[in-house]
Amino acid sequence: MAVVPVELGGRSYEVRIGKDLLRDAARQCAPLLRKSSVPIVTDANVARRWREPVEASFAREGVEPHWLVLDPGEAAKSWENLQRVTDWLLAEQVERGDHVLALGGGVIGDLVGFAAAILKRGCGFIQLPTTLLAQVDSSVGGKTAINTGAGKNLIGAFHQPSLVLADLGALATLPDREMRAGYAEVLKYGVLGDAPFFDWLSAHGVEVLAREEGSLEHAVATSVAAKARIVAEDERETADRRALLNLGHTFGHALEAETGFSDRLLHGEAVALGMVLAARYSARRGEISDADAERVTRAVNAAGLPSEITALGLDCDGRRLAEHMLHDKKMDAGTLPFVLLRAIGDAYVARDVELADITEFLNGELRAD
Numbered sequence: 001m002a003v004v005p006v007e008l009g010g011r012s013y014e015v016r017i018g019k020d021l022l023r024d025a026a027r028q029c030a031p032l033l034r035k036s037s038v039p040i041v042t043d044a045n046v047a048r049r050w051r052e053p054v055e056a057s058f059a060r061e062g063v064e065p066h067w068l069v070l071d072p073g074e075a076a077k078s079w080e081n082l083q084r085v086t087d088w089l090l091a092e093q094v095e096r097g098d099h100v101l102a103l104g105g106g107v108i109g110d111l112v113g114f115a116a117a118i119l120k121r122g123c124g125f126i127q128l129p130t131t132l133l134a135q136v137d138s139s140v141g142g143k144t145a146i147n148t149g150a151g152k153n154l155i156g157a158f159h160q161p162s163l164v165l166a167d168l169g170a171l172a173t174l175p176d177r178e179m180r181a182g183y184a185e186v187l188k189y190g191v192l193g194d195a196p197f198f199d200w201l202s203a204h205g206v207e208v209l210a211r212e213e214g215s216l217e218h219a220v221a222t223s224v225a226a227k228a229r230i231v232a233e234d235e236r237e238t239a240d241r242r243a244l245l246n247l248g249h250t251f252g253h254a255l256e257a258e259t260g261f262s263d264r265l266l267h268g269e270a271v272a273l274g275m276v277l278a279a280r281y282s283a284r285r286g287e288i289s290d291a292d293a294e295r296v297t298r299a300v301n302a303a304g305l306p307s308e309i310t311a312l313g314l315d316c317d318g319r320r321l322a323e324h325m326l327h328d329k330k331m332d333a334g335t336l337p338f339v340l341l342r343a344i345g346d347a348y349v350a351r352d353v354e355l356a357d358i359t360e361f362l363n364g365e366l367r368a369d
């Protein structure tokens with residue numbers, strides 16, 4: 001098992017990465033639990049696979065899990081579900097010192113984390129991420145949120161979990177498309193700040209996607225360590241450091257908004273395409289070489305992820321995509337900071353990007369054949 005600490009003073013916690021952690025969930029969580037029952041929120045897909053082994057694990061410790069099972073999908077990150085989860089936790093008489101468990105992918109983690117953030121002004125929560133994307137990204141760092149009609153993650157809070165258990169065995173049954181989508185966030189750590197890891201992924205990415213144990217653990221642990229370092233330096237995204245983790249997201253969130261946050265384009269797919277667009281836009285500004293921008297495109301393609309906006313069949317122009325970006329949380333006094341690249345492994349936050357220029361760039365991408 002690999003253990004990555006997230007160093008945040010009194011709110012520090014561990015991310016434990018290894019096999020069979022869900023079958024051992026009760027023992028792993030035991031020091032944090034105070035009652036003979038524990039609330040667990042999950043979705044129907046995850047429940048089908050993991051309810052029984054998790055339940056057995058708690059039975060061995062004499063703890064009774066109480067379950068709330070939601071519909072799967074990005075649409076679950078809604079006001080309605082936030083109310084449903086918080087009402088349920090109140091009915092469960094959860095106190096501030098208690099922990100609620102979020103068992104599932106990024107949607108469950110973000111939603112339950114936000115519910116925990118506001119329940120009685122903050123109760124504990126434990127992340128049990130079951131997708132690659134959630135293991136390497138959303139379960140770590142304390143960003144919690146729901147979506148609204150105006151965009152993604154616009155209502156939320158910073159609220160750190162007390163523990164993250166990333167069970168690599170949970171990835172064995174993950175659909176290939178979800179695996180590739182999570183891989184986009186793995187690749188992101190190489191592109192934004194770790195060129196040797198980018199090179200390692202170029203050679204071993206296939207093994208990661210095939211879930212070969214050693215390569216998978218290395219990829220997850222390296223990704224989590226990168227995120228933990230950045231979060232420890234800039235927990236609340238105030239110093240142009242944590243914002244680097246948003247590489248590909250400004251373009252990506254706009255594409256997600258345009259496709260209605262639907263299965264048409266998964267979050268990780270949007271990030272992969274967004275990363276390609278960020279690299280190409282950086283090349284257009286003369287900041288990264290065309291060759292390196294092309295390497296980013298090739299790495300995205302090699303993972304079976306989308307690299308061309310034209311393939312989405314969108315019925316919109318660059319201006320419409322740029323308008324989605326105006327809702328971005330990074331908007332600052334009328335300007336939108338963009339995470340761009342000087343080289344692979346050297347991302348930075350640009351504050352001089354004109355939306356008119358982005359619009360022109362996107363129009364070019366939308367017309368490309």
Ligand SMILES: O=C(O)C(=O)C[C@@H](O)[C@H](O)[C@H](O)COP(=O)(O)O
Nearest residue numbers: 137141143152153242245246249329
């Ligand atoms: O943890 C962060 O910080 C990130 O930006 C990681 C992103 O990959 C993640 O998708 C995050 O939830 C997006 O953050 P947002 O602030 O753009 O909603």
